Amino acid sequence: MIKYLFAKEKDIPGGTAAIFFSFSAIMWFIIGTGIGSFNAAKLAFPDWFTHLYALQFGHMRQVHVHAVIFGWITGAFAASAMYVVPQLGNTKLWSEKLGVWNCFLWNVGLALGLSTLWFGMTSGREYSDFIWPIDIYIALVMVLPLFINIFMSIVTRRTQGIYTTNWFFAGSFFMLIIVFLVGNAPEFFHLTGLNEAYMTWWFAHNVLGLLITPVAAAITYYIVPKVTGNPLYSHRVGHLHFWSIVVFYSTPAAHHLMSSPLPEWLKSFASVEGVLILVPAVAYVCNILLTMQGKWAMFVENVEIKYTITGVLLAIPLNMQGGFQQTRAINWYVHGTGWIVAHAHLALLGFSTFAEAAAVYYGIQTIARRKLYSLSLANFHFWMLLIGFSLYWVSMTIAGLIQGAGKIYEVPYMDIVIAEHPYMIVRWLGGTMVFLGNFVWLYNMYMTVKAGDKLPVGLQPQDVAYVR
Amino acid sequence: MGFREYRVGSILFGVALSGSMFVTVYMPGLDISGVSSTATALEKQLTYGKNSGFDYGDLFLHGTDKPIKVILKTDPVTGASIDDTAAYVFKPGTSFPSGLIHDHILGEKVQALSTSEGKVGQANQAAGGVFLVTSKVTNGVETPYIEFATATKGWGVDATLSAASETILAGAGKTMFVREGCWWCHTLLPEQTHDWQSFGRPPVLGDFNGESPTTFGSDRKAPDLLHVGSRNSSKEWMTLHFFNPRLVQPHSIMPRYDYLWGPKDKAGKAIDLAKWDEEFVAYRDGESVYPPDVPEYADDSEIRYLMDFVLNLK
CATH class of the missing domain: 1.10.760.10 (Cytochrome c-like domain)
Structure with a gap:
């Protein structure tokens, strides 16, 4: 990497930045899920490993959250955007050198940010836990160069139109900068009280709604038509998806605070807008699944399609939960319980992780021009991820329903903790499976670059048979 | 970009996003900022100080730069017996909470009373001082306000700390x-x-x-x-x-x-x-x-x- 940081632009091979981002994202995924698994173990067995105080739950929880959101999820988004945008525009990345520096400074910033969090330096605000100097670094040094690179690659494209995927890439990274700067305003300007609390959740909602969900969808808009060879079912429905994301998904932030004393009009407004999230959700899922017409065999036979479509199928329960769990009728039951934890993991570890894993599998093969090293290892990784995630999701959903029942029937709190214990163990097992599966993935990706069969000129990975 | 549709699209995108932020950031902000502090809010501000997260005054979150809450059973100046009173002691230099340094935090009526009856205008951060949460009933409505006891009763920082029957470090505790x-x-x-x-x-x-x-x-x-x-x-x-x-x-x-x-x-x-x-x-x-x-x-x-x-x- 050092070599390319100081190389001339023309000496850096196309796709270098995407490869660096891919591997850095996988590494952060291993770190993030490893910490997640450790935290889960502490919730199941609190007297286990209590000696190292640096590893206390209260310090490690936010490190897990930010390692996966910014290291894995957003890192994998950057990796995907950096090879997908040039391919869709029939051009090169605007600046590979900026991309390589972006990746380098991304990792430096994240390591620094996570260390300060670990050390206990926090703003005390969920999802915007980073202290404000780190927030400014993330917005201006990590995300802004990424946006410029992607946006300029789209501007300098050599095709006429702009494909659906690229609307989302350009729009989402732009909105991420805005969301980051506005969402952290309480820290920059010392806003207090409910304004601060509300802005915290405005940020938390929009960082998910305007970045993670739409970019994950953008990736599937690319992978499914590209690999199956089917054209996208409907660009018009894609339009509906894009515009309803901007209009509806950016508005229901207050539904995270339904039981707090916010103004009632705000809660009602957020709740109605929250249900309208189903508009982009249904448009998107239908569009992708209809694109699969006639190619469903690839769901079984092709690694990238298997991952992508699993992600899209997981988006169905995700959006149904997301649309309805925030209404007053349901929120009073599930608010603040493990149900919400399960839902958050369905969005990040279910839907978007599966979509991004597909993008990373496909990207590394197309950039390195080599066929996947081992189908068996990829399948092993897939099942570790899917079974691990499912154990996590189901156990936390059940735990959440127990907590919900416990809180409305005013069961003594200790009895709820005792009832949840088995599910805490299952959650830990599930998380650990995901963690272990990722090592296999890293090995498979490394071996693909080093020892995968070279792709013949003019052929794409999906055109060549698997070897192992 | 070539196509007119993309220009129109970009403009619409800007309109949609700003419209959304107007409704979800500006309007609630206006509404929430118009609400007056309750007595609870005044107590919290005086107990926790300016900021319990990362701040200039406390970079590593050690609980420094925080006021001290004390319970008084005797008047710090006269030594006479009084009802149990919670007083909030700001040693010289301790950051004041937002309500004391910014308008629109306490609410119009609370701020007016704090200034006229509570003399908070005389307080300054470098000198520190002692504060109380008091209330006044006008036309049957009770309004809480902040009283700067150093000005109204002559209670100094040191005298109040030594007269305290109980010292509660809840401000530093919130940082923990x-x-x-x-x-x-x-x-x-x-x-x-x-x-x-x-x-x-x-x-x-x-x-x-x-x-x-x-x-x-x-x-x-x-x-x-x-x-x-x-x-x-x-x-x-x-x-x-x-x-x-x-x-x-x-x-x-x-x-x-x-x-x-x-x-x-x-x-x-x-x-x-x-x-x-x-x-x-x-x-x-x-x-x-x-x-x-x-x-x-x-x-x-x-x-x-x-x-x-x-x-x-x-």
Whole structure:
């Protein structure tokens, strides 16, 4: 990497930045899920490993959250955007050198940010836990160069139109900068009280709604038509998806605070807008699944399609939960319980992780021009991820329903903790499976670059048979 | 970009995003900022100071730059006996809370009373001073306000601290609450729809003015703490529970906070956590009858701050 940081632009091979981002994202995924698994173990067995105080739950929880959101999820988004945008525009990345520096400074910033969090330096605000100097670094040094690179690659494209995927890439990274700067305003300007609390959740909602969900969808808009060879079912429905994301998904932030004393009009407004999230959700899922017409065999036979479509199928329960769990009728039951934890993991570890894993599998093969090293290892990784995630999701959903029942029937709190214990163990097992599966993935990706069969000129990975 | 549609699209995108932010950021901000502080909010501001998270005054979240809450039974100047009074002592240089340095935090009426009756205009951060939360009834409506006791009663910082019958370091304790991540599991928000009986009165709109961060918490893996000091005010129980929750609650999943005791106990004796753990394991496995003793914490230990914060949540 050092070599390319100081190389001339023309000496850096196309796709270098995407490869660096891919591997850095996988590494952060291993770190993030490893910490997640450790935290889960502490919730199941609190007297286990209590000696190292640096590893206390209260310090490690936010490190897990930010390692996966910014290291894995957003890192994998950057990796995907950096090879997908040039391919869709029939051009090169605007600046590979900026991309390589972006990746380098991304990792430096994240390591620094996570260390300060670990050390206990926090703003005390969920999802915007980073202290404000780190927030400014993330917005201006990590995300802004990424946006410029992607946006300029789209501007300098050599095709006429702009494909659906690229609307989302350009729009989402732009909105991420805005969301980051506005969402952290309480820290920059010392806003207090409910304004601060509300802005915290405005940020938390929009960082998910305007970045993670739409970019994950953008990736599937690319992978499914590209690999199956089917054209996208409907660009018009894609339009509906894009515009309803901007209009509806950016508005229901207050539904995270339904039981707090916010103004009632705000809660009602957020709740109605929250249900309208189903508009982009249904448009998107239908569009992708209809694109699969006639190619469903690839769901079984092709690694990238298997991952992508699993992600899209997981988006169905995700959006149904997301649309309805925030209404007053349901929120009073599930608010603040493990149900919400399960839902958050369905969005990040279910839907978007599966979509991004597909993008990373496909990207590394197309950039390195080599066929996947081992189908068996990829399948092993897939099942570790899917079974691990499912154990996590189901156990936390059940735990959440127990907590919900416990809180409305005013069961003594200790009895709820005792009832949840088995599910805490299952959650830990599930998380650990995901963690272990990722090592296999890293090995498979490394071996693909080093020892995968070279792709013949003019052929794409999906055109060549698997070897192992 | 070539196509006219893309120009139109970009403009519409800008309109949609700004429209959305107008409705979801500007309008609620305007609405929330118009709400007056309640007495609870005034107490919280004076107890917790300016900021409990990362701030210039406390980069590493050690609980510095925080006011001291004291309970007075006697008047610090005259020595005469008075009803139990909570006073908030700001040593010289301690950052003032937002309500004292910014308009629109206290609310119009509260701010007017604090200025006219409470003389808060005379307070300045470099000199410090002592504050009280008082209220005045006008036309049958009770309005709380901040009183600058240094100006109205002549109570100085040192005199008030030495007259204190109880010193509560809840401001520093809130910093511990934020830094140690207590709020990842314990909420400070009894929900409006239910759980009033278990956890007490839910907060109202003006209860948060000037507090930063509010640390509601979102994931309730443990009981709500907003009124915990009213449910359980036993310092002994809390001490055991913080050191190792399993001592008093065998099925608890709360982490141990024994490390907040620091290196020495109250008597200045070194605390040997490894040895304690060995004895605890023996007790847990039934090899010894009694659990090891929990050391008494030092007055300036971090656990003391946290304990004061928790017990102060009435």
